[in-house]
Amino acid sequence: MKILKNPFIVSGYVSADYFCDREVETEELTQALVNGRNTVIVSPRRMGKTGLIEHCFHQERIAREYYTFFVDIYATGSLKELVFMLGKHIFDTLKPKGRKFAEGFFAAIASLRPAFKLDAVTGEPVFDIGIGEIRRPEVSLEELFAYLEAADKPCLVAIDEFQQIARYPEKNVEAVLRTHIQKCTNTTFVFAGSQRHMMQNIFFSASRPFYQSASFMNLGPIAEEAYRRFVQRHFRQAGKEISGECIERIYTLFEGHTWYMQSMLNRLYEQTAKGEGATLEEADIVLHQTVNAQQAMYQNMVAMLSERQKELLFAIGKEGRAREITSVDFVTRHGLYSSSSVQSAARQLLEKEFITKEENVYQVYDRFFGLWLAETYGTGYRL
CATH class of the missing domain: 3.40.50.300 (P-loop containing nucleotide triphosphate hydrolases)
Structure with missing residues (x-):
């Protein structure tokens, strides 16, 4: 069986040992x-x-x-x-x-x-x-x-x-x-x-x-308890520790979205020495490092958009999970131009895959991009 230096793979498939639940x-x-x-x-x-x-x-x-x-x-x-x-x-x-x-x-x-x-x-x-x-x-x-x-x-x-x-x-x-x-x-x-x-x-x-x-x-998210066991098993096999609270915060932030959790834990595992434990504070630092590493790309992505599209994207980024985006309350709260302009901008952002819509909930498609927007145009984020 192939043994990896880092068990939290972010691309491809290796073996059942590195596949969760x-x-x-x-x-x-x-x-x-x-x-x-x-x-x-x-x-x-x-x-x-x-x-x-x-x-x-x-x-x-x-x-x-x-x-x-x-x-x-x-x-x-x-x-x-x-x-x-x-x-x-x-x-x-x-x-x-x-x-x-x-x-x-x-x-x-x-x-x-x-x-x-x-x-x-x-x-x-x-x-x-x-x-x-x-x-x-x-x-x-x-x-x-x-x-x-x-x-x-x-x-x-x-x-x-x-x-x-x-x-x-x-x-x-x-x-x-x-x-x-x-x-x-x-x-x-x-x-x-x-x-x-x-x-x-x-x-x-x-x-x-x-x-x-x-x-x-x-295909929905992996169950939180199953993912917690998976993470702790791989940390312990390497003589490392990570608290259940730390895993819970990561899982909650990304709503069980596999690739983003794996990306975070890949870096956190790398930065945790044998015999030590990953803390919540260290995980928060890793999270910000991961998001900020893509800043130039995110700036270019924003530059591609029209003014109305940017305004709506920033509003959704601030809220994280936005509902009723054409309502008077949402438009007024975020200083948007009009309900009709929001509807048009949302359609274009969906086509360009900047945002997603699931059961009338709008989110930024790339979770790390969404956090960067929250930091740059909102009130920030943390684990």
Whole structure:
């Protein structure tokens, strides 16, 4: 088993030892996968969707009996880019199995054959094609699905930030994908997304192709007690201590949002010497260091916004969790221009992913950015 210098990982998946809880969700998703049920997972970004999927993919039965593929399409903006990401990931996953697999891949995916090249130094096959060279993405997509269906083991494909397909300029992307996916008998899919409203529109609207095509899983925060045990176990294994109160304050501040807690504890663990204990005061210092380290980026982000957008963002940052933002009370309290201008600014901030809206509660999307706003334009913050 791989042993890490710092057990509080902030990217990727290492092993079950560094994965906290999610026992119920792991069992639910694993059972769905092995029984061929396509699944939708929705949660805010950085809540742990990727970790959960990778954890399931590393379960002994799945790792032994299935080919697994995890494709993040957040940065894609067209069907061509989706085809590129899917093709490249399938190729990169199978490449370690040898040149025969790589050659077989390009033999099956005829439309992507120009991407088959040999590295000039190592002589190994590489996937090298410009997105503009993908002339017929619908054909390439059909070939990719056919390749998965012909595999000698069942395939599991997780597509992260799946809501991006609704932003593609092509009009029939959902219908094309749904047509191929519903024909799959050797491939099961996980559709993960962070934009709840968009994901619900894709899968719950009767007029959309993916309507009722997958089971639904809502991924919330890890239970506080489970996370406290996880944190204290790793501190104690290294001969360090951390109080339950300190963990509770961190958990409460970030409302159980996994990545932000892990980022904090990664730094706090690093700065706590063996034989010593992490105090609340030290944790507060680490928190401010973490937030302030991103100040230049946050200043640039604010500079991108219009005056009305800034005013609303600052107001939401001050409140932390803002409700009824178009009400006379909220507009007056924060000196905003008008309810209609707030409504327009909120729509634009949501589109740009500066803020989120969950059950009529508005928050700054990046929790550290929200704290920086509270410090810079509000009354500050502390653990």
